Amino acid sequence: MEMTPYKSKTNAQTVIALDAMGGDFAPDEVVLGAASVASPSLKILLVGHAAEIERSLAQADPGCRRYVEIVVASEVIGFDEEPTKAVRTKKDSSLVVACREVSEGRADGVVSAGNTGAILAAAMLNLKRIRGLKRPGLCAVLPTPNKPTIFIDVGANSTVRPLHLLEFANMASIFAQDVLDVRDPSVGLLSIGEESIKGDELVLEAHRLMAESSFLNFYGNVEGGDIVRNVVDVVVTDGFTGNVSLKLMESTSSLIVEQVKKAAMRSFSARIGGLLLKKELGVFKKSIDTEEFSGAYLLGVRGLAVVCHGNSSRKSIGSALKIAALASEQRLISKLEERIAAMQAAE
Amino acid sequence: MEMTPYKSKTNAQTVIALDAMGGDFAPDEVVLGAASVASPSLKILLVGHAAEIERSLAQADPGCRRYVEIVVASEVIGFDEEPTKAVRTKKDSSLVVACREVSEGRADGVVSAGNTGAILAAAMLNLKRIRGLKRPGLCAVLPTPNKPTIFIDVGANSTVRPLHLLEFANMASIFAQDVLDVRDPSVGLLSIGEESIKGDELVLEAHRLMAESSFLNFYGNVEGGDIVRNVVDVVVTDGFTGNVSLKLMESTSSLIVEQVKKAAMRSFSARIGGLLLKKELGVFKKSIDTEEFSGAYLLGVRGLAVVCHGNSSRKSIGSALKIAALASEQRLISKLEERIAAMQAAE
Numbered sequence: 001m002e003m004t005p006y007k008s009k010t011n012a013q014t015v016i017a018l019d020a021m022g023g024d025f026a027p028d029e030v031v032l033g034a035a036s037v038a039s040p041s042l043k044i045l046l047v048g049h050a051a052e053i054e055r056s057l058a059q060a061d062p063g064c065r066r067y068v069e070i071v072v073a074s075e076v077i078g079f080d081e082e083p084t085k086a087v088r089t090k091k092d093s094s095l096v097v098a099c100r101e102v103s104e105g106r107a108d109g110v111v112s113a114g115n116t117g118a119i120l121a122a123a124m125l126n127l128k129r130i131r132g133l134k135r136p137g138l139c140a141v142l143p144t145p146n147k148p149t150i151f152i153d154v155g156a157n158s159t160v161r162p163l164h165l166l167e168f169a170n171m172a173s174i175f176a177q178d179v180l181d182v183r184d185p186s187v188g189l190l191s192i193g194e195e196s197i198k199g200d201e202l203v204l205e206a207h208r209l210m211a212e213s214s215f216l217n218f219y220g221n222v223e224g225g226d227i228v229r230n231v232v233d234v235v236v237t238d239g240f241t242g243n244v245s246l247k248l249m250e251s252t253s254s255l256i257v258e259q260v261k262k263a264a265m266r267s268f269s270a271r272i273g274g275l276l277l278k279k280e281l282g283v284f285k286k287s288i289d290t291e292e293f294s295g296a297y298l299l300g301v302r303g304l305a306v307v308c309h310g311n312s313s314r315k316s317i318g319s320a321l322k323i324a325a326l327a328s329e330q331r332l333i334s335k336l337e338e339r340i341a342a343m344q345a346a347e
Numbered sequence: 348m349e350m351t352p353y354k355s356k357t358n359a360q361t362v363i364a365l366d367a368m369g370g371d372f373a374p375d376e377v378v379l380g381a382a383s384v385a386s387p388s389l390k391i392l393l394v395g396h397a398a399e400i401e402r403s404l405a406q407a408d409p410g411c412r413r414y415v416e417i418v419v420a421s422e423v424i425g426f427d428e429e430p431t432k433a434v435r436t437k438k439d440s441s442l443v444v445a446c447r448e449v450s451e452g453r454a455d456g457v458v459s460a461g462n463t464g465a466i467l468a469a470a471m472l473n474l475k476r477i478r479g480l481k482r483p484g485l486c487a488v489l490p491t492p493n494k495p496t497i498f499i500d501v502g503a504n505s506t507v508r509p510l511h512l513l514e515f516a517n518m519a520s521i522f523a524q525d526v527l528d529v530r531d532p533s534v535g536l537l538s539i540g541e542e543s544i545k546g547d548e549l550v551l552e553a554h555r556l557m558a559e560s561s562f563l564n565f566y567g568n569v570e571g572g573d574i575v576r577n578v579v580d581v582v583v584t585d586g587f588t589g590n591v592s593l594k595l596m597e598s599t600s601s602l603i604v605e606q607v608k609k610a611a612m613r614s615f616s617a618r619i620g621g622l623l624l625k626k627e628l629g630v631f632k633k634s635i636d637t638e639e640f641s642g643a644y645l646l647g648v649r650g651l652a653v654v655c656h657g658n659s660s661r662k663s664i665g666s667a668l669k670i671a672a673l674a675s676e677q678r679l680i681s682k683l684e685e686r687i688a689a690m691q692a693a694e
Contacts, residue, residue: 080542082544145602145606155539158539158546158547159547159548190591191587192502192505192586192587192590192591195427197429199505199587200505200506200587201506203587223590223591223594224590224591224592224593224594224595224596224598225594225595225597225598226598227595227598228595228598228599228602229598229602237591239539240538240539240546240547240550240588241587241588241591243539243570243571244537244539244570244571244584244588244591244592245571245591245592245595246571247570247571247572248571248572248574248575248592248595248596248599249571249595249599250572251571251572251573251574251575251576252575252595252596252599252600252603253599253603255492255575255576256599256600256603256604257603259492260607
């Protein structure tokens with residue numbers, strides 16, 4: 001699918017700060033992703049080295065110029081840098097400057113395909129945590145058939161405590177209700193068996209906390225296969241299991257799509273068959289296309305942040321910018337703050 | 348694919364004890380799975396209620412009778428029973444009796460689709476651990492394209508220590524070499540980033556142990572997506588992450604295959620296309636067919652044990668019996684014992 005410019009449902013203009021230097025294919029793919037979706041309702045701040053960004057922009061439709069603006073940052077945080085240290089010392093890095101655009105009110109959200117740990121650190125430092133929450137979690141919206149599945153945490157916290165899993169469940173439920181319009185979203189806890197006695201100590205205790213919660217529509221444990229089977233609206237896990245699962249799912253899907261394509265090249269009749277199937281498979285491919293759902297929301301900080309894969313293509317960056325704009329229009333962060341404050345007042 | 352009777356490469360007769368009462372579709376599917384592969388080179392002991400097994404056997408080709416034998420056991424361990432307690436109290440359960448057939452030398456291996464925890468407990472109790480090993484691990488052979496990937500632990504230990512991961516790596520390497528003929532198998536440690544500094548404390552320490560090992564061909568960390576990408580021969584993880592990953596992978600594959608089938612029904616031309624592609628897709632489907640690779644080897648005990656999914660079909664049971672026979676012919680357990688003893692002598 002070609003990216004089309006973003007169109008607001010509300011006529012508002014959203015401003016997103018994009019870390020133009022973050023990602024394996026930055027700045028070219030990142031800048032071209034921005035150029036493909038920038039529009040009267042979505043202005044994009046391209047943060048990074050001006051000359052490099054200009055060079056990338058020269059490849060884009062000049063019409064996008066009206067909707068993008070370069071914000072200069074002289075440093076870049078690499079993938080191999082220690083996150084917290086990098087964020088503290090490189091105050092003029094594209095990532096930190098982009099976060100500052102949000103914390104200082106010049107942008108409604110930030111998008112980055114850079115070092116995930118550094119994005120988390122920069123967001124925690126610049127945007128701060130939502131009051132009453134211990135840990136932010138990375139929340140992905142999986143393109144599962146029939147309806148999307150919300151999956152949290154896909155990599156913010158490799159080690160968590162049971163309370164953190166409860167927080168993830170709460171945040172993702174609010175997200176499901178307020179951004180995706182899911183009524184009374186059901187929440188499953190990822191484990192190695194459906195029975196409540198299955199799992200490690202972390203899961204057993206988190207299960208107890210979730211079952212006791214009056215806020216959650218808790219389904220109980222779900223297993224690995226249930227993630228893609230629409231068993232629940234929200235699947236909760238730690239950032240280690242979530243990260244492994246997300247990458248595995250993406251890899252398995254794209255591998256199988258490749259295999260189907262290969263099968264369709266193997267003989268003349270298969271080739272004709274492939275051509276005849278192409279249109280219908282296109283519909284299907286779109287429903288599992290990970291490039292269409294390439295950003296994960298960092299929930300739990302007081303500002304909108306969307307984290308992309310390091311290897312994001314322009315199309316992925318474009319989708320991430322769009323989902324950031326959508327969440328901004330739907331006032332995701334203030335709704336999260338209000339709902340969490342209300343939950344805590346009720347306790 | 349239809350199951351064909353097992354054929355030995357060596358003319359030996361292998362005897363496998365099958366827990367006929369274990370599994371969601373036991374005894375029918377289990378017994379019929381046995382009937383489909385029993386042969387002059389593979390004798391199967393059907394362990395459980397004689398009358399129920401007879402009733403299931405009545406649906407099979409009477410020719411199989413010569414290669415199966417009923418071993419009576421009066422009890423059954425259910426999926427919701429506490430494993431260790433069930434194994435200790437139900438000494439005449441089909442599972443425990445089947446394990447005893449192995450420990451007392453009447454069978455070369457045991458296969459069960461029952462309660463996984465109970466299978467582990469029964470194997471530990473009856474077959475005992477291999478000397479010098481702390482924890483057995485469940486080892487699956489994934490049907491990845493180009494060549495199989497060995498994945499350990501897929502569910503025996505939901506909580507592990509770094510040393511256990513090292514043991515899993517050693518056992519799976521020996522398995523790869525001695526059973527699958529992989530030369531100097533490369534081993535990857537599953538984590539959330541390739542760099543050695545990525546992961547939780549368990550992974551960081553296990554990484555160090557594996558890197559120091561003179562026995563392993565250690566590749567370093569691998570990520571979720573690498574499991575299916577032939578990046579390494581062996582992928583090592585804890586039983587929680589491994590179990591979630593295995594189930595997710597199976598579910599994602601079968602979901603996509605379903606979607607392709609649906610796409611091929613959506614219009615007349617797509618239907619023709621689907622028919623033309625069918626043969627080639629069949630080849631592909633076989634390469635990812637989880638029913639063909641439905642058993643996981645329990646490595647680390649002094650007897651051959653293959654664990655199947657609870658929901659195993661007759662085809663899955665048939666494959667599991669075949670892989671058990673294959674491992675028995677290749678003397679998997681004695682090779683593991685010898686190699687581990689040699690490793691320990693060298694240390």
